Amino acid sequence: MKSLLSTLAWVAVSLLAAAAVGVVAVHRGEPINALWLVAGATCCYALGYRFYSKFIAAKILALDALRATPAERLENGRDFLVTNKWVVFGHHFAAIAGPGPLVGPVLAAQFGYLPGTLWVLAGAVFAGCVQDFVILLFSVRRDGKSLTEMAKEETGVIGGIVAYASVVVILIILLAVIALVVVNALKDSPWGTFTIGMTIPIALLMGLYLRRIRPGRVLEVSVLGFVLVLLAIWGGQLISQSQTLAPVFTLRAPTLAILIIVYAFAASAVPVWLLLAPRDYLSTFVKLGTVGILAIGIVVMHPTLHMPALTRFVDGTGPVFAGKIFPFAFITIACGAISGFHSLISSGTTPKLIARETETRMVGYGAMMAESAVAVMAIIAACVLQPGVYFAINSPAGVVGSTAAAATSTISNWGFPVTGADMQALAAAVGEKTLFNRTGGAPAFAVGMAHIFSQSLGGTEVMALWYHFAVMFEALFILTILDAGTRVARFMIQDALGHIYKPLGRTSWYPSIIATSALIVALWGFFLWQGVKDPLGGINSLWPLFGIANQLLATVALCVATTIIIKMHRTKYAAITLVPLAWLVAVTFTASWHKIFDSNPKVGFLAQAHALAAGPATAATARLIFNNQLDAAVTAMLVVMVTLVLVESVRQWVGVLTGSREARIIETPFVMTRLVEEKG
Amino acid sequence: MTRITRALAILRAVLREIFDEAAYQRFLCRTHAASSPDAYAAFWREREATKLRQHRCC
Numbered sequence: 001m002k003s004l005l006s007t008l009a010w011v012a013v014s015l016l017a018a019a020a021v022g023v024v025a026v027h028r029g030e031p032i033n034a035l036w037l038v039a040g041a042t043c044c045y046a047l048g049y050r051f052y053s054k055f056i057a058a059k060i061l062a063l064d065a066l067r068a069t070p071a072e073r074l075e076n077g078r079d080f081l082v083t084n085k086w087v088v089f090g091h092h093f094a095a096i097a098g099p100g101p102l103v104g105p106v107l108a109a110q111f112g113y114l115p116g117t118l119w120v121l122a123g124a125v126f127a128g129c130v131q132d133f134v135i136l137l138f139s140v141r142r143d144g145k146s147l148t149e150m151a152k153e154e155t156g157v158i159g160g161i162v163a164y165a166s167v168v169v170i171l172i173i174l175l176a177v178i179a180l181v182v183v184n185a186l187k188d189s190p191w192g193t194f195t196i197g198m199t200i201p202i203a204l205l206m207g208l209y210l211r212r213i214r215p216g217r218v219l220e221v222s223v224l225g226f227v228l229v230l231l232a233i234w235g236g237q238l239i240s241q242s243q244t245l246a247p248v249f250t251l252r253a254p255t256l257a258i259l260i261i262v263y264a265f266a267a268s269a270v271p272v273w274l275l276l277a278p279r280d281y282l283s284t285f286v287k288l289g290t291v292g293i294l295a296i297g298i299v300v301m302h303p304t305l306h307m308p309a310l311t312r313f314v315d316g317t318g319p320v321f322a323g324k325i326f327p328f329a330f331i332t333i334a335c336g337a338i339s340g341f342h343s344l345i346s347s348g349t350t351p352k353l354i355a356r357e358t359e360t361r362m363v364g365y366g367a368m369m370a371e372s373a374v375a376v377m378a379i380i381a382a383c384v385l386q387p388g389v390y391f392a393i394n395s396p397a398g399v400v401g402s403t404a405a406a407a408t409s410t411i412s413n414w415g416f417p418v419t420g421a422d423m424q425a426l427a428a429a430v431g432e433k434t435l436f437n438r439t440g441g442a443p444a445f446a447v448g449m450a451h452i453f454s455q456s457l458g459g460t461e462v463m464a465l466w467y468h469f470a471v472m473f474e475a476l477f478i479l480t481i482l483d484a485g486t487r488v489a490r491f492m493i494q495d496a497l498g499h500i501y502k503p504l505g506r507t508s509w510y511p512s513i514i515a516t517s518a519l520i521v522a523l524w525g526f527f528l529w530q531g532v533k534d535p536l537g538g539i540n541s542l543w544p545l546f547g548i549a550n551q552l553l554a555t556v557a558l559c560v561a562t563t564i565i566i567k568m569h570r571t572k573y574a575a576i577t578l579v580p581l582a583w584l585v586a587v588t589f590t591a592s593w594h595k596i597f598d599s600n601p602k603v604g605f606l607a608q609a610h611a612l613a614a615g616p617a618t619a620a621t622a623r624l625i626f627n628n629q630l631d632a633a634v635t636a637m638l639v640v641m642v643t644l645v646l647v648e649s650v651r652q653w654v655g656v657l658t659g660s661r662e663a664r665i666i667e668t669p670f671v672m673t674r675l676v677e678e679k680g
Numbered sequence: 681m682t683r684i685t686r687a688l689a690i691l692r693a694v695l696r697e698i699f700d701e702a703a704y705q706r707f708l709c710r711t712h713a714a715s716s717p718d719a720y721a722a723f724w725r726e727r728e729a730t731k732l733r734q735h736r737c738c
Contacts, residue, residue, distance in 0.1 A: 216700075
C-alpha cells in the first residue's frame with residue numbers, strides 16, 4: 001500500500017513537472033506567472049534527486065555505508081572531523097553559493113527567460129549536480145585529495161599542472177569580473193557607496209569584538225553587525241539627500257576601481273581575524289537570510305514575468321553581451337547549472353567532514369540543487385522587470401547611446417518600449433540619479449528583488465530601501481570573495497614560489513606577503529581596469545572569459561571523473577559524466593573559437609583589435625588593442641591546456657578499454673567503519 | 681514537538697559550524713584552553729593554515 005502511494009505520488013510529481021516545464025517552454029505572447037518556473041524547478045529537482053542521483057549512487061559509485069571515511073579514519077579535530085550530514089550540507093552550500101548564480105542568469109536573461117531556465121534545470125540535474133557528487137565521493141575515497149592531486153594521479157602530470165594553472169587563471173579573471181560588477185553597481189551612487197564603505201568599519205568592529213570582548217561568539221556579533229548594516233543602509237539615504245555629503249560619496253567607475261584594488265590589497269595583508277573573518281561572517285549571515293527571504297517572497301508574491309520566453313537577441317546581437325544563444329548562454333550561466341569551481345569545494349573541506357559515503361549524495365548532489373534554485377530565483381528577479389527597463393539598465397552606453405533619449409529610442413526600436421520618464425521615475429523610486437548603463441547584472445537583480453518585495457512589504461515607499469539592501473547584499477557578498485580569493489591566490493603563488501626560494505613560501509613572512517599580495521592584486525586589477533575602461537562595458541569581454549575558464553575547469557573535473565569510472569569497470573555507465581563532458585567541450589571550444597576568431601568586433605577579440613587598429617591611433621586605442629590581444633591569448637592558452645588534459649584522458653580510457661593499460665584505481669583501501677558498531 | 685526541537689537543534693548546529701563557533705569549541709577542548717583573546721588568536725593562526733586555504737566559489 002505504501003509502495004503504491006509512493007508510486008502515485010511520484011507519477012503526480014512527474015506530471016506536474018511535465019506540465020510546468022511545458023507551460024514555460026511553449027507559452028508565447030502573454031506574460032506568465034513565476035510560479036510555473038518555481039513548480040517546474042521544484043519537481044525537476046525532486047525527480048533528479050530521487051531517481052537519477054539514486055541510480056548513480058547505486059549502479060556506478062556503489063556507495064558503501066560500511067566503508068570508513070577520511071573524517072573517521074583521520075579525525076584530528078581540525079580539518080578531518082565526523083560531522084552531522086545536515087551540518088556538512090549547510091557548510092558545503094555556504095561555500096559553493098557565491099554571486100555567480102545571481103549574476104549569470106540575470107545577464108543571460110537578454111535571450112528571454114526560457115534558455116536560462118532550461119539550461120539551469122537540465123544543466124544542474126544532469127551535469128552540475130553529478131559533477132559535484134562524483135568528485136566529492138572520489139575525493140572521500142582518496143583521503144580528501146584535491147582535484148589537482150586527483151587529476152595528477154588519474155590523468156597524468158599534465159592533468160595536475162593544467163588543473164593548477166586553470167585555477168590560478170580562473171581566480172584572477174573571477175576576481176576582476178566580480179570587482180567590475182561592484183564598480184558598476186556603486187558608480188554615481190552615494191547611497192550604495194556609503195553603505196558598502198560602512199561595512200568595512202563594521203567588520204573591523206566585529207573583529208575587535210570577537211578578539212577582545214567576546215572571543216568566539218560569532219553568531220552574536222553577526223546579529224550585531226547585521227543591525228549596524230541595516231543602520232548603514234538607512235544612513236545612506238540621508239547621505240544621498242545631503243547637499244554636502246552626497247558629492248563626497250558620488251564616485252566614478254575608475255575611482256571606485258582604484259579604491260577596491262587598494263582595499264583588496266590591504267585585506268589580503270592584514271591579520272585575518274581583523275577584517276576577512278568578520279566580513280565573511282557578516283556576508284554569510286546576510287547571504288543565507290536574503291536567499292531564504294527571496295525564496296519566500298517569490299512564492300508568496302508569485303510575480304508575473306514580463307520578459308518574453310525568447311527575445312530577438314538569440315541571434316547574437318544582444319546588447320548585454322554579444323554572441324549567439326549557442327554557445328554563449330551556456331558559458332554565461334555557470335554556477336546555477338555547472339561550475340568547475342564547485343569541484344574545488346567538493347575536493348576541499350567537504351570530503352574531510354563526511355561521516356558516511358552514503359551522505360555524499362545528499363551533500364554533493366543536493367547542495368548543487370539548492371544552488372541551482374538560487375539561479376532560478378535570479379532569473380525570476382530579472383524577468384519580472386519590463387524588458388525595456390531590463391535592457392536600459394544592462395546595456396552599456398557604447399551600444400545604446402550615452403543620453404537617456406538615445407538609449408530609450410534605441411531600446412524602444414528593438415521592440416521593448418521604455419521612456420525616459422519611466423526610467424527617471426524608477427531611479428527616483430530606488431533612490432538613484434539614473435539607472436541607465438548599470439551593466440554587470442547586480443543593479444538589475446537589485447531592482448527586480450526590490451520590485452518583488454515592494455509589492456507587499458512596505459509598498460513602493462520602501463522600494464529604495466529594498467534596492468539598496470539588495471545592492472549591499474551583492475556587494476558585500478562579492479567583496480568577501482575578493483578578500484578570500486585574493487588571499488587563496490596569494491597562498492597558491494607563495495606555495496609555488498616557495499619551490500624557487502624557500503622564504504617566499506612562508507605565509508607569515510611579511511616581504512613575501514606584500515610581494516605576492518601585490519602581484520595577485522595587480523593581475524586582477526589589470527583586468528578590472530580593462531573592464532572599467534572598455535567602451536562596451538567590460539562585462540561583454542570579461543564575463544565570457546570567466547565563463548569559458550570556469551567551464552574548462554569543469555571539463556578537467558569531468559575528465560578525471562570519467563577516467564575513474566572507466567577504471568572502476570563501470571564503462572557502460574560512463575555516459576553520466578561523458579555526456580556532460582562532451583557538451584561542455586562543444587560549448588567551451590565553440591565559445592573560445594568565437595571569442596578569439598569571430599569576425600564580428602563585438603564578439604571576437606582579434607576582430608575588435610583589428611577594427612580598433614583601423615581607426616585613429618591614440619594611446620587609449622593602443623591599450624584597447626593590447627587588451628583584446630591579451631584576452632585572445634588567455635583564452636587560447638586555456639583551450640590548449642584543457643586539450644592536453646582531454647588527449648591524456650582519452651589515452652587513458654583507450655588504454656584501459658583495450659587492455660594495454662592497467663586499470664589501477666588509486667584510492668584508499670577499504671576499512672570497516674566503527675560508527676555502525678558504536679551505533680549498535 | 682520533538683521533531684521541531686530536533687530540527688532547531690540541527691539548524692543551530694549548522695549555524696555554529698558555518699560561523700566557526702563549533703570549530704573554536706573543538707579547538708578549546710583539544711588544547712585544554714579556556715576562551716580568551718589569546719586562545720582566539722591561536723585558533724585563527726591554526727585556521728589560517730586550513731580553512732583560509734580553501735577555495736570559495738563564485
